[in-house]
Amino acid sequence: MAAAQGALATHRRAYYLYLIPGAVGFLLIVLIPQIANFFLSFTVWKGIGLPRWAGLQNYQRLITDDQFWGSMIHTVLLIFSMTVIPVLIGLVLAALLFDYVRDQWGEQVSSFFRAGFYLPQILPVTTAGVLWGWILSPIGVVNIILKSLGLGVIAQNWIGDATYAIWAVSLMIVWIQVGYCLVVFMAGLSRIDPSLYEAAELDGAGWWQRLFSITVPMLAPEIFVVVLTTLIAALKVFAPVFVLTAGGPDNATLVPSYLTYYHFFTTQRVGYAAAIAVVQTILTIVLATIFLRFQSRQQATE
């Protein structure tokens, strides 16, 4: 017995070795650059030549920068379209496709729909921006359809009007994100014991009831993963804003990543951009940690 335990203990130590490649990669690609970025946030630098020490100057500037605070608010709004809505739609669609459609129409049809809804995920965002720009422009498809249905009064300048621009960006983001949620949820559904559904149906539970009382709790692990990853992605979102509205109109869709890109590459205020990035990263870490705490608490009570 002691010999076996001794063998296990050696094995346990051996497992640490497996972390070495990951650790090295992490050190070089993530940790060192992040530390460098942190130090850069205390300097004034144009990207070439030598950085000049500037203390807390960038952070002081940050606090009074309206653009920065505006971008933070927009990010919170985008969490809605990047996380909440796609997860909800993804859940319903996944249940529908996996459960109902597969049953009534067969595996092929179900797979076909899933592939179709996933397609926006594989499109390069730059392309999506061009295409959605055509659709949402004042003379674009959406308005044409509205007008032909006699709803012309609703037609707006979706991208160019500060009130609606953020919703235009949100729409494109939802379109892109649903596919990811759908695929992950559908994969997870295959893991659920169908006898649970049968039992519930025998008890008289309807489709929606079964969704909420069985499917959602059973899919908890997938839901957690998807919510966490889309949440982090929402805080980092850059490309959709970049290609569709360029942060406008008049900064109405500005997000932190766009602001950092702007200062890193256009104004070449690298130190200031680094400061914004530091704040952004800290915020992400805080939110992710809160979420992970929540997740492990939920899983512990199961």
Add this chain to the structure above:
Amino acid sequence: MADATLDFSETTSRADVATHSHRRRGPMRWVVLAILAVLLLGTLFPFFLALINAVKNGVDYSASGPLSIPTRIDLGSLIYFWNLSDFSRKLLNSVIISACVAVFGALLSLLNAYAIGIGKVHGSRVILVVLMLGIMVPQESIIYPLYYMAKATGLYDTQLSVILIFAVLQSAFGTYLLSSVLGSFPREIIEAAEIDGASTWQILWSVVVPVLRPTLMVLGTFFFIWTWNEFLIPLVMLVSNNNQTVSVAMGLTRGQNMSDPTLQAAASLLGILPTVIFFVIFQRTLTRGVVVGAVK
């Protein structure tokens, strides 16, 4: 509590058999199908736009805009973009980079997750959270340091730099996913192998990986697609045209002051096709286990 499903790859067939015997085919199914079809058409409409504009003549576009059906099919923009961007080269580069990232990223994730999920090394929780930093980092904030590091090691303007960077960044997600899956891997099998005298390496490759293969395939597929569409880091790291990827080549359609819409549509179409093909081939792997978490 639900029973532990130990056998990851067989659950699909169980669900299959069970449901088919149970439900009737009602008229409601047509309604649902119709609703889904409308949603799907709406979802795919932008692709349709890309298609009709990619084969549209420039004069046509100038006269009637992006929403009109082309009066004739003109492959000019497609051919022009293909030659201009040396597209076959860009395609090759994108495939090489994405495939390498898929493989190395999955490998890295596997090694990390093995230590965390099965080895349950001390401080696993902390390690996991720290590795997650890899996803949380905005790419813009690490580009300048990575640029200087690449220059210093002679890796600037090489595909290897991009592969290494993305393999590490993507592995953050991969580690999270895999360690969650491995966390609920049946311990008895591992312990049995250990008692038989197998080393951790042997256990990994002959016991764990075969079971995990579906999940690894899904991970690899995700990594491939995500890396394919990456834009900022390849733009900065890959200078020479010969090294560049498809997403960087898209920049050719937008000049300093002008952008050519039919060319953009053509470029979009060419940019989508490879991933669509790849996706169609690997669609089946996405059905199988992304079995994420603890089913205790």
Add this chain to the structure above:
Amino acid sequence: MTSLSRLALVAAASLMLMSSTAMAQQKTFNIWWFEDPVSSEGIAWTKALDEFKSKHPDVTVNFQQKTFQQLQASGSMILNSDQAPDVLEYNKGNATAGLVSSQGLLTNLDDYVTKEGWDKILNSGDLVLSKYDDKGIYGSGHVWGISVYGEYVSCFYNIDMFDKAGLKVPTTIDEWVADMDAFKKQGITPLALGAIDTSGQHLLASLAYTKADDTWIQNYQGLKAPLDGAPYLYAAQTLVDWVGKGYISKDSTGMKDPDAALLFTSGKAPMYVSGTWNLGNFASTIKDFKWGQFVIPTPKYSVGSTGNLWVVPKGAKNPDLAAEWISLTLSPKYQTELANDGGVAIAADPATITNPVGKNAAAVFKQISDKNGLGFYPDWPVPGYYDVLNQKDTGLFQGTLTPEQFVDQIKKVYDDAQANQ
């Protein structure tokens, strides 16, 4: 072995060694540009490169078609590395060429200017954007780059629609407004505009420059003093007035330049204010109606400048070849070629130009540059001002910003940069 034969062996060996190293040192000449291959510059320069190759059979000439996007984002990074070529096209202005020259990343071209005789071809106005001082501000200092073409903003107009309405090309702003009014009365929105894009700020600047004098332009572009907002206030008020009267559509804030250009090319809008970069596209795709361009009526200044610069990176291995290339593109042969391809040649002899579009463009450009009326672009003084102007423009056009607020906000950004140089 006798000492003689040993000597012969050594001699032969060293001869072979020398010739092989000589062959290994065969020159490669790397050149990049990002002008579109179907643009007039692209066509003319490709022909010039062919001639260059045949003139130097011993040199391997490597050309790479670059994208503006890449050089915009990482131009300074590339110049700061070993990957930089021998000569490349680079964006003119303080924020781009000025920045990298002040960081020591470019080769000083002063000697070549006299040696190759570029100062005989280009007048002082043409060289203004070639010079940058130690701080990277244009106008004075060494010559760091050479431009070989020009660009300007004008009003493209639909000749057929004008004729049908019985209108003439305006020579004053008032006449221009009258023309717009006439169209409006017929129910046609006269002016196409892509407010999210460059055409918005170019129209704004064109109007502002009509109220600008030499001091204002020099102070503005040189970041020499806090912003005098008066010309911009006039421009903003005028634009708001025009939106109110329906000369510019409120929808324009959702449109990018290609959308606005489309309104023009499809015959819906009779006028479109934008730059000469549209010439190539318009010339090849507008078949349904006759079109032309007129300079926006102004006492002196127009939005325009000399074109992008040929620059030679600091570590270039063949600066002499680079200089030769620049001379080639400045030569009468290729200046005429550029004009005949529809481009705005900076120094072509009008008598030799056969393409009417190119002939007109060169003439207009000469007209502006001869009186030193190139006001340059409004976003140049401050890095990132381009985005600021776009943002604030949309506020103005939408009505969420009053002209006074607009000027205040752009002034704040400008003054901030000016004070922190």
